[in-house]
Amino acid sequence: MKTSDFYYDLPQELIAQTPIPQRDASRLMTLDRFSGAVGHHHFHDLPEFLRPGDCLILNDSRVLPARLLGHRLPGGGACEVLLLIDKGEGTWECLVRPGRKMKPGTRLSFGDGELMAEVTEELPGGNRLVHFEYEGIFLEVLERLGKMPLPPYIREELQDRERYQTVYSRVLGSAAAPTAGLHFTPELLEKIQAMGVGVGYVTLHVGLGTFRPVKEEEITDHEMHSEYCVISQETADLINRTKAAGGRCICVGTTSCRTLESWAAEDGTMTASAGWTDIYIYPGYRFKVMDGLITNFHLPESTLIMLVSAFAGREHVLAAYEEAVRERYRFFSFGDAMFIS
Incomplete structure (x- = not known):
């Protein structure tokens, strides 16, 4: 499979340069990974797409002013x-x-x-x-x-450095934010938990390799960077209970996905784990534990769009991205979100 298979045309003006005033007012595209059907919503509508008995897994890493x-x-x-x-x-x-x-x-x-x-x-x-x-x-x-290490495609100064942190960040160590989580507010998380959805945390310290372009023509020739991640016993138990009862494990961000998939057993069960991961997920990968993914819109030809394509199918993802361009969604770190299920 070629790196160019994951290219899409993105107008520069759709790359979000600043966060919007209200975190959960960002737009939310839903994507059915089996049919390719898309829907257009706002992030505060997320509870409509969750079910009691599901669990959300969030990355609580905090960005260093590095x-x-x-x-x-x-x-x-x-x-x-x-x-x-x-x-x-x-x-x-x-x-x-x-x-x-x-x-x-x-x-x-x-x-x-x-x-x-x-x-x-x-x-x-x-x-x-x-x-x-x-x-x-x-x-x-x-x-x-120190200053916040914003991605190279963001050229505007960040006025409030907390807007490049999730509201639940607590473990310092990332060189970049786990951006899918930037849309959550404390109130939205409380509403989700009140409806019977479990919330668990992992830690993966995001490295700048996440922005490194794939330069090889064949995607399998790309060398993945390593990042340190931790899964607590409490989170492992939550995931195992959820799956055993028929609930879905929904990852918030590709970092949470990579953490779980790095340490999950072949049957999808989790144990407390910690260590370095260089897992590289692209089409053909069999997911062991993740049933749904909340994620932002990623760079063309990046390892992140490859991961999303592994989960939802390359054709479905590229068609959804074309729709997002037509509908003028905001892209990348300060942009809008997708919920893929």
Whole structure:
């Protein structure tokens, strides 16, 4: 199967640059994965498509303000560092700019010297190991100095950084938001639980590899990035109870899907698990546990549209995307949502 099989034409003006004022006022397209039938709704209508006895699984990872702007020492040339993976003892794997001037041994300063750093190693692929020096607690320093690492297709400054967090985010560690969850409000979650739908949480720390384009012609030649994820015993038990009673397991976002499918047994049962996953889901994959998916509209030729196509069928998905373009839906991180069942 070719990467080009997952291309669709998207007008630039449909890429959402800012979140809408009310989270659950975004539009919601429903897609029947068996028939391909679509419907047009709003996200606050979601309870109409859920049933008592279902469970929703959400990713509670919280985005780090991981983008640091500073300068190189000596000389003062500007630099940008994006934190990716905490390697421990003050060292992070990072993306850096300008790469050609960030050789091992380069000293960096952020916030008038409140945070100092040194590039210690260049990794295969171009990322750097950077060691940070600071007073106090690193995450508190980061809250003061860091900016939200918005995707490259968003060019507007974010006025309220909490709008790039889900209302239930609690475990710091992501380099990008699990965006399907951005549509939920506390009130909507309460309404869903009150109707007898179970709500459970997993943690998957989203890496920037989620935005990495698939450059290979054959999709099977693409190398998937790794991300750290956790499933608690409480969530595993909720899923097992739901499935045993005939309810549906509905994932909020491709990150929740990838977490469950990484650790589910062949019969769909779950146990508490934690570790790195590089699961790559594309058409032909047999889903073990997920029965429904709430997700945003994804980039053409991305691994995410491949995952959605594996669940709902490539033809159905591309037809739904063409309909979304015609109907002027908003696309990508701050855009509208789909419920596929």
